[in-house]
Amino acid sequence: MKQLRETFQELTRFKSALVGLGILAVIVALAIYTVITIPYGKAVRLWRGGEDMWRYNPVNAKPAWINYFTPRKLPQTRVLRSEEHAQMEEETVGKTSRKVTITYQFRYTADLPPSELALVYKPAFKKKRPLVSVTWVTPDGREYTFGRITVKSVSVHGRYWYSISRDQKLVQLFGTQNVEEGLFCRVDDMKRVQKGDHRVVITAYLFEPDASIETELVLYGTVHGLAGTDHLRRDIMVGLLWGTPVALSFGLAAALGTMITSVIIAALGAWFGGYADSLVQRLTEIRMIIPTLPILIMVGMFFSKSIWAILATLLVLNIIESSVKNYRAIFLQEKNAPYIEAARSYGAGHMRIIFRYLIPRVIPWLIPSFVLAVPSYVFLEAALAVLGLGDPVLPTWGKVLSDAYGRGALFQGHYYWVLEPAFMLMVTGFGFTMIGHALDRIFNPRLREI
Amino acid sequence: MEALLKVEDLKLYFRTTKGVVQAVDGVSFELASHTAMVIVGESGCGKSSLAKAILRLLPRNTHTYTGKIYIDGIDVMSLNDEQFRRQIRWQKISYVAQAAMNALNPVIKVGFQVAEPLLIHRRMRKEEALKKVVEAFQIVGVPTDFVDRYPFELSGGMRQRAVIAMALVTNPKLVILDEPTSALDVLTQANIMNALKRIKEEFELTYILITHDIATSSELAEKAMVMYAGQIVELGNAGHFYLEPLHPYSQKLMASVPTLREDKELDFIPGQPPSLINPPAGCRFAPRCPQRFSICDREPPMVDCGDGRKIKCHLYT
Numbered sequence: 001m002k003q004l005r006e007t008f009q010e011l012t013r014f015k016s017a018l019v020g021l022g023i024l025a026v027i028v029a030l031a032i033y034t035v036i037t038i039p040y041g042k043a044v045r046l047w048r049g050g051e052d053m054w055r056y057n058p059v060n061a062k063p064a065w066i067n068y069f070t071p072r073k074l075p076q077t078r079v080l081r082s083e084e085h086a087q088m089e090e091e092t093v094g095k096t097s098r099k100v101t102i103t104y105q106f107r108y109t110a111d112l113p114p115s116e117l118a119l120v121y122k123p124a125f126k127k128k129r130p131l132v133s134v135t136w137v138t139p140d141g142r143e144y145t146f147g148r149i150t151v152k153s154v155s156v157h158g159r160y161w162y163s164i165s166r167d168q169k170l171v172q173l174f175g176t177q178n179v180e181e182g183l184f185c186r187v188d189d190m191k192r193v194q195k196g197d198h199r200v201v202i203t204a205y206l207f208e209p210d211a212s213i214e215t216e217l218v219l220y221g222t223v224h225g226l227a228g229t230d231h232l233r234r235d236i237m238v239g240l241l242w243g244t245p246v247a248l249s250f251g252l253a254a255a256l257g258t259m260i261t262s263v264i265i266a267a268l269g270a271w272f273g274g275y276a277d278s279l280v281q282r283l284t285e286i287r288m289i290i291p292t293l294p295i296l297i298m299v300g301m302f303f304s305k306s307i308w309a310i311l312a313t314l315l316v317l318n319i320i321e322s323s324v325k326n327y328r329a330i331f332l333q334e335k336n337a338p339y340i341e342a343a344r345s346y347g348a349g350h351m352r353i354i355f356r357y358l359i360p361r362v363i364p365w366l367i368p369s370f371v372l373a374v375p376s377y378v379f380l381e382a383a384l385a386v387l388g389l390g391d392p393v394l395p396t397w398g399k400v401l402s403d404a405y406g407r408g409a410l411f412q413g414h415y416y417w418v419l420e421p422a423f424m425l426m427v428t429g430f431g432f433t434m435i436g437h438a439l440d441r442i443f444n445p446r447l448r449e450i
Numbered sequence: 451m452e453a454l455l456k457v458e459d460l461k462l463y464f465r466t467t468k469g470v471v472q473a474v475d476g477v478s479f480e481l482a483s484h485t486a487m488v489i490v491g492e493s494g495c496g497k498s499s500l501a502k503a504i505l506r507l508l509p510r511n512t513h514t515y516t517g518k519i520y521i522d523g524i525d526v527m528s529l530n531d532e533q534f535r536r537q538i539r540w541q542k543i544s545y546v547a548q549a550a551m552n553a554l555n556p557v558i559k560v561g562f563q564v565a566e567p568l569l570i571h572r573r574m575r576k577e578e579a580l581k582k583v584v585e586a587f588q589i590v591g592v593p594t595d596f597v598d599r600y601p602f603e604l605s606g607g608m609r610q611r612a613v614i615a616m617a618l619v620t621n622p623k624l625v626i627l628d629e630p631t632s633a634l635d636v637l638t639q640a641n642i643m644n645a646l647k648r649i650k651e652e653f654e655l656t657y658i659l660i661t662h663d664i665a666t667s668s669e670l671a672e673k674a675m676v677m678y679a680g681q682i683v684e685l686g687n688a689g690h691f692y693l694e695p696l697h698p699y700s701q702k703l704m705a706s707v708p709t710l711r712e713d714k715e716l717d718f719i720p721g722q723p724p725s726l727i728n729p730p731a732g733c734r735f736a737p738r739c740p741q742r743f744s745i746c747d748r749e750p751p752m753v754d755c756g757d758g759r760k761i762k763c764h765l766y767t
Contacts, residue, residue: 273510274510337552338547338548338549338552338553339552339553339554339555339556341507341547341553342545342547342553342554342613342616343555343566344507345505345507345539345540345544345545345547346539346540346544346545346566346567346570346616346617347535347536347539347540347541347567347570347571348566348570349535349570352570356555356558357555360557360558361557
């Protein structure tokens with residue numbers, strides 16, 4: 001314990017280590033925060049993205065803070081509910097029918113049109129479907145009437161989605177332009193937004209006495225949240241946040257597991273010598289010529305893509321990795337030290353000698369290499385995910401990257417989609433490397449004593 | 451008095467790339483309880499190998515390990531390794547290793563290190579064991595607050611004492627000291643020899659002291675054994691050996707010991723000990739012996755000269 005504290009104090013003398021520790025602290029805090037606020041089950045559900053989970057998010061939106069860096073103001077998503085943002089009027093038509101008029105009046109000042117327009121109907125009826133139609137009046141007085149439909153069966157949440165962007169009449173009307181540009185841009189300059197007040201009037205005929213209808217007008221933005229969204233409207237933040245505990249636990253578990261087992265195996269081989277040593281050495285040599293990635297890919301293809309299956313495979317493979325040879329070299333030297341013979345003479349058993357006398361001698365060497373090994377495993381997980389072998393349920397940085405890669409994010413200008421997970425990976429690697437190198441400088445002079 | 455240690459025809463051969471090294475070749479002796487025996491001889495005569503053979507600290511290239519060893523009436527050679535480890539090491543025999551300066555694990559505090567035999571053999575709790583260690587430190591003259599220090603924080607003499615304390619901590623009957631005072635200055639040597647003497651009386655210990663330093667060892671020795679080329683050439687009471695060595699090799703050895711303020715030419719033995727891979731037939735000392743004569747090419751017998759004195763030389767037949 002005292003030694004640990006001393007090492008820590010020594011570590012704080014290195015500026016690079018301080019930076020690394022700071023980064024590590026932030027990452028760990030982020031991981032803890034994530035696990036608490038978005039429990040595992042919720043994260044998996046969010047990432048799987050059921051029908052309505054992300055319905056109100058725009059597709060491929062940039063992060064919202066991008067507005068601070070562009071002269072043009074990009075729109076955020078706005079959801080206008082009829083109860084709050086519209087006036088409702090009712091008049092009776094005939095015996096049982098009623099005509100409901102919902103009038104939205106809103107000001108649009110962003111420099112780009114919305115990325116998508118949708119109208120959500122929340123009707124309540126027994127048998128007879130309400131009949132609706134929409135009239136859109138633009139700030140410059142143009143008037144479009146469209147969307148004359150009966151609100152059909154409703155989905156689970158009692159909502160019926162009508163995509164204005166895909167309305168056949170409007171699509172035909174605006175021709176080369178898309179619907180949003182047609183409604184929001186100037187007639188003389190199709191790339192400039194006509195700022196001003198829009199009026200949207202929704203007329204609904206209800207044919208039952210106790211029927212009712214509410215609507216939501218969704219103006220999808222082109223920016224969303226801290227991290228933007230992907231092609232499935234998912235908030236990339238979920239992937240970035242959940243990537244943190246996954247990366248940390250995967251990296252630490254893999255590094256710790258392989259380090260401990262390979263040290264023990266090296267020590268057993270070096271101490272018992274003879275056949276045991278030969279076996280360990282031959283296995284290590286065979287392992288050294290077996291490439292890791294193809295094996296992992298095969299496991300991923302034929303067996304399981306679960307991150308834990310990959311971790312287990314990695315552990316089994318790396319128990320006898322090349323570092324066994326390094327440890328063995330140190331152990332062989334140590335094995336003949338006088339104090340080891342003294343220990344044997346006073347009756348220390350094999351295990352006592354291995355665990356209390358041999359292994360502690362390589363700890364100065366182990367700690368920095370352990371810290372440096374963590375990011376390599378984090379990167380490996382990301383690499384596997386990019387290769388399509390990411391865990392199918394867990395959101396990870398690698399999965400985000402893999403989606404971005406699969407969707408050609410960079411060709412379509414969704415650079416944030418690639419850069420965000422890459423940034424997290426780099427920062428994590430940077431933090432561990434900073435600490436690792438500082439530890440190396442602390443421990444290595446001591447290693448020379450051996 | 452009944453013998454505490456009885457060794458019969460003990461052989462320890464090592465396998466090397468050049469051939470089989472007969473490091474200990476047919477050694478037999480008895481050692482009574484509560485006596486100190488010194489084993490002297492040149493380097494490479496098999497002194498340390500004899501100690502290791504008794505302790506069964508065998509290297510991996512052991513070729514032959516035969517003979518009989520009885521300690522306290524127990525037939526040691528019939529025990530398996532695990533039984534030997536549990537029953538003999540540090541229970542009956544403890545060992546102060548050659549280069550005892552390095553016999554302490556550099557990453558374990560001295561106190562815990564000395565307590566190790568207690569933890570292993572007595573299954574004591576740590577605090578209890580440390581209490582015993584403090585007692586042992588007092589006996590050998592190590593300041594008790596050294597318990598919390600690392601080996602590199604101790605001087606050579608203190609480390610040596612700590613190692614001796616470790617040998618005593620389980621109250622064994624026999625302590626084998628393999629050059630316990632080499633690499634120490636004369637004052638420290640004297641100190642440690644005195645401490646060993648005192649401890650021997652106090653705890654009724656039996657010592658086997660292996661040394662090059664004939665002069666210092668005379669302080670402690672009650673019995674003396676001279677080894678040459680893996681064999682015993684002279685065995686007897688220390689008084690006889692120091693005053694009147696009989697074997698030509700012993701005589702030469704004694705003549706090489708410097709004396710203070712005496713105008714004596716230091717003697718030496720020409721040549722070097724024979725290779726133990728292919729030792730000469732007959733008397734192994736014959737090629738270097740000034741008194742060799744015709745029958746020396748035959749194996750000399752162990753001649754009993756009375757008074758428990760045994761000489762392996764044709765001169766005394």
